[in-house]
Amino acid sequence: MTLEMRPRLTAGPGSVVVRILAVSVRANAPRVWQDPASGHPLPTPCVPGFASLGRVAEVGPDATVLESGQLVFFDPHIVGRDSTDAVYISGFMEGFNAESRRLSRCEWRDSTLAEFARLPLENCHPLNEQRLLGDIKDGGLGYSLDDLTHLFSMLIPFGGLADIDVKAGDTAVIAPATGRYGSAAVHVALAMGARVIAIGRNATVLKQLNDIDPGRLSTVQMTGDVIRDTEVLRATAGGQGVSAFWDMSPPGAATSTHFTSVLNVLNRGARISLMGSVSPGVSFDYMQIMVRALAIKGTWMSTKEQTRRLLGMVETGVLPLGARAKMGAIKKFNLQDWGEALATAAAEIEPGEVVVMP
Template identity: 35%
Template structure:
């Protein structure tokens, strides 16, 4: 059996990824070594790698994101995972002695740089990867691949639903609730639309891309629970229209925000907050750095709750997998998600360019080591 593998390595933000031969990691107690089958190329990854997005990372580093894989070997303390088992691997690593601090393996040092600098630096852009035992989730291959007929590329779309599910779980979104999703035309915003509909909520999808919202309406038309709103930039007009669409004009129960950094000055946050009913809830999960404008008096008079949420907890991943295996949460083209192209490790630069160019709901680019 070979003891080396190919991996994409970042040595600095001023140089491209290098395809190198590294030793296959060893399974130590508390860890799992997996053979990577597929992983998404994040639309903004190129900006992380070249330093445009100033994520805290350590060099050299194998970048990566959540992946679908097969178990290669396990540490001595694993009691259920088996060699060859199909699994979903999560890059959200929490410090075992302080779970409130987390990093994203191969992506962001977050609040626990010691983990990024040491044991859990490297991600999934390689033939093999090492994950914490608690970050590896079994997938029922008989169900997802044979009964539901999902492919590896379909399963690679799961992380796009996990992130919004973390937000919805945090604010306890319930069946029958009406939730505003804004912007709804990106990867996570679009995933939030799919997940909220799966959970039995009515969704008001907001954005400025009329074509994408129209396509989204067609895909989910048979649910009867999707409404769309084209943002105008006029706070009063957007607030009035959103309120009218929610609960017979009484306002929305919840609002989930996935604003990118470029939307820091956008007015849609003010409008969506104002369109919440009294005691409504908002959860912020976007990428804005710095300040946004919030109407203090509105929040106080309506008794609104504003919640931040970084990623999700382990139990949320388990529950989301149940939704998939039970057929509640659909994947792939059934919910408008298409894989544009699959790339090997040697073609990563082309993959990064395509992922950045084709960002948005319903599209993904996959790396298959």
């Protein structure tokens, strides 16, 4: 990776030029952006990036809502306009088929780790700046730009939680709940109305999560003992049982026992969301799934409709952000300090955000 100067971008049909204010740096970004064998192929050369906040600098001739100066949230999940089989995670992964590779290598090759980015019009969601950043005494929520960066970790978990229709009255298990995505999923599931059981191995982070909502949030430290963990989960769920299970396990979790322990306590008809990257796979109990009518849904990223719904939850105040919501710290870096940002993202994977602010 190198830092370079480029000519100023211009918007054309179907695009918008955005002045980037903050771009997310994920825990696996150093490997994705620097290791050709990461499993996240990218067109090279390219400008990397991911989910971002920015301000519209110029719109194309077919823009009908966006206008110069508007605060926007960029969803990096780019889908082909003439084929939903073409998918590109902007600046992060060019997809699994020829259509996706074609999409990633042309107009949208460059992403948001830059001062300005040319982006698809439909992926830039306008934000109600007056409501979000306005003073509380004037009807605003009083957030700062730093607070809004928590959206970066909530975007992907929301897709899976929405796909299995997590709602008021549900008891949902979130696993693992101690990283950036998992802890964000805890906040989102609570905002969707569920009672939440957050599980993981990191006792320190689990204790921090306990303070978010003592009335509707419980934590369970997993030990690897299937019988013991099953009993604790069942006791924590109480008579209501568990109706939803969201999982975003990392590649090394193929032998984790938590899958079995959670399946043991699911209600009949419970819904399961799989959003992780476990390789080569996980062994589920075939008969449990069939006899207990469990529904398993795989989700990659979130749809545009889900993204808009998530932003609406924040704008209405249903999903609080920032320190007042007991979220993690924001670690900020200049564009020139991209190397330090990558090192921090890889080394510190606890709840919170690592962002570059060009």
